[in-house]
Amino acid sequence: MIDLMNQIRLAAEQEPKTVSQQFLKLMEEVGESSQAYLSSQNASGSGYKQLTTANTKEELADVLLVTLAILHKLDTSDAELETLLTTKTEKWLRKQDPSASKKG
Incomplete structure (x- = not known):
């Protein structure tokens, strides 16, 4: 896990987006997670996307990565x-x- 966190920190340092831009990216990723979950549950108007729980998990991992990158850029x-x-x-x-x- 330590190795993974080091890789995440390295990626965060190389990320050219500002913290403000990353907050917008975070909102985008949360939206994508929501879309994937709604589709996986065959919610009205979302089923056509044919997304699965696996897609939801992938999007939630993106949420975590962007969040960790923001925390890193805030010197946490x-x-x-x-x-x-x-x-x-x-x-x-x-x-x-x-x-x-x-x-x-």
């Missing part, structure tokens, strides 16, 4: 990213389990 260290993800995951889990908020 590995330690900071880990802290952010840990904090946000804990918050998310507390929201999923209302009894957890009463404990803390």
Whole structure:
């Protein structure tokens, strides 16, 4: 995984888009993920695209890559990213389990 993260950082450094442009790219990728999912579920007006869950996963991987590239361009260290993800995951889990908020 460390090797992969190094490759992602290298790709982010070589990416000529500005952070603002990458945010627009992120929105594009989220839209493509949504389209793929809707098509995979045969949602009204989307079935003709004949996309699958595998297509959805590929698009979601693009979302992750663009997000990681933006974080890298914003000078987010590995330690900071880990802290952010840990904090946000804990918050998310507390929201999923209302009894957890009463404990803390």
